[in-house]
Amino acid sequence: LSDRDGKIWLDGQLIDWRDAKVHVLTHTLHYGCGAFEGLRAYATADGPAIFRLQEHTERLFNSAKILRMKIPFTPEQVNAAQCEVVRANGLASGYLRPLTWIGSEKLGVSPKGNRVHLMVAAWAWGAYLGEEGLRRGIRVKTSSYTRHHVNITMTQAKAVSNYTNSILANMEATDDGYDEALLLDASGFVSEGAGENLFIVKGGQIYTPDLSAGALNGITRNTVFHIARDLGLEVVQKRITRDEVYIADEAFFTGTAAEITPIRELDRIEIGCGSRGPITERIQSAFFDIVSGRNPDYAHWLTAV
Numbered sequence: 286l287s288d289r290d291g292k293i294w295l296d297g298q299l300i301d302w303r304d305a306k307v308h309v310l311t312h313t314l315h316y317g318c319g320a321f322e323g324l325r326a327y328a329t330a331d332g333p334a335i336f337r338l339q340e341h342t343e344r345l346f347n348s349a350k351i352l353r354m355k356i357p358f359t360p361e362q363v364n365a366a367q368c369e370v371v372r373a374n375g376l377a378s379g380y381l382r383p384l385t386w387i388g389s390e391k392l393g394v395s396p397k398g399n400r401v402h403l404m405v406a407a408w409a410w411g412a413y414l415g416e417e418g419l420r421r422g423i424r425v426k427t428s429s430y431t432r433h434h435v436n437i438t439m440t441q442a443k444a445v446s447n448y449t450n451s452i453l454a455n456m457e458a459t460d461d462g463y464d465e466a467l468l469l470d471a472s473g474f475v476s477e478g479a480g481e482n483l484f485i486v487k488g489g490q491i492y493t494p495d496l497s498a499g500a501l502n503g504i505t506r507n508t509v510f511h512i513a514r515d516l517g518l519e520v521v522q523k524r525i526t527r528d529e530v531y532i533a534d535e536a537f538f539t540g541t542a543a544e545i546t547p548i549r550e551l552d553r554i555e556i557g558c559g560s561r562g563p564i565t566e567r568i569q570s571a572f573f574d575i576v577s578g579r580n581p582d583y584a585h586w587l588t589a590v
């Protein structure tokens with residue numbers, strides 16, 4: 286990904302893609318304190334538009350606050366940088382990655398005295414869990430790794446270091462032939478996927494783990510709350526056990542990268558009809574209408590670049 290043409294926004298300037306480098310003594314590279322976001326720009330009739338830009342930027346600043354980092358830019362500058370990056374790379378649609386990290390002035394656990402940096406990159410990226418996954422559903426395995434407890438690395442921060450847990454869980458699941466992992470919290474209740482929030486459908490009602498299970502407060506998760514309300518469906522946030530997922534009528538993952546991905550199997554147990562369920566399909570279809578600018582009620586969630 287580093288050797289290609291294009292532009293990356295780094296600390297206030299658009300620079301050539303290949304020149305966007307950091308030093309090997311970068312604090313975050315050693316100790317993992319940093320925060321990032323993932324956004325998508327979708328092709329709309331009026332050109333590329335970034336989905337829920339303000340909310341993602343707000344979460345980035347909240348993540349930095351939780352991690353005691355001060356981003357040296359305003360949210361408005363970060364929003365503008367993201368539009369600039371999509372434009373500069375001539376993308377009709379794509380994935381955006383803002384990242385804030387601690388510099389290389391000094392090492393030692395305390396980051397004090399180091400500069401805080403910010404970059405934004407964007408590139409074309411299709412369905413995270415595959416086009417077929419979006420249509421047919423994916424196969425998931427309950428992870429042997431526990432999701433972070435809420436008082437360890439701070440689960441409401443989209444912190445760089447939280448992702449070692451996600452990487453381990455995802456690698457274990459994919460090495461075993463599954464598409465993605467489902468992590469349980471320290472008490473054994475369902476938390477989230479390695480990079481996705483979980484929803485189940487049972488008896489026409491939708492359920493998702495409440496955030497005390499250590500799941501990230503996903504922006505797609507919140508989007509589903511709105512879609513469900515529009516469809517006259519209720520979403521209940523509660524503690525969920527893995528066997529409730531086994532006997533659910535439908536299950537799906539949500540995330541900026543994963544979008545709305547149906548889950549057809551957990552631990553080799555077929556969920557519902559074993560493919561994309563009807564409520565999942567309605568939510569997915571409403572989601573793609575919104576992100577593509579086909580639902581005027583949600584035009585305010587789209588920022589034209």
Ligand code: PMP
Binds near residue numbers: 500502503505541
């Ligand atoms: N949980 C984790 C661990 C994630 O990495 C993501 C992706 N950002 C999500 C949930 C979904 O969040 P969002 O819908 O905001 O992308």
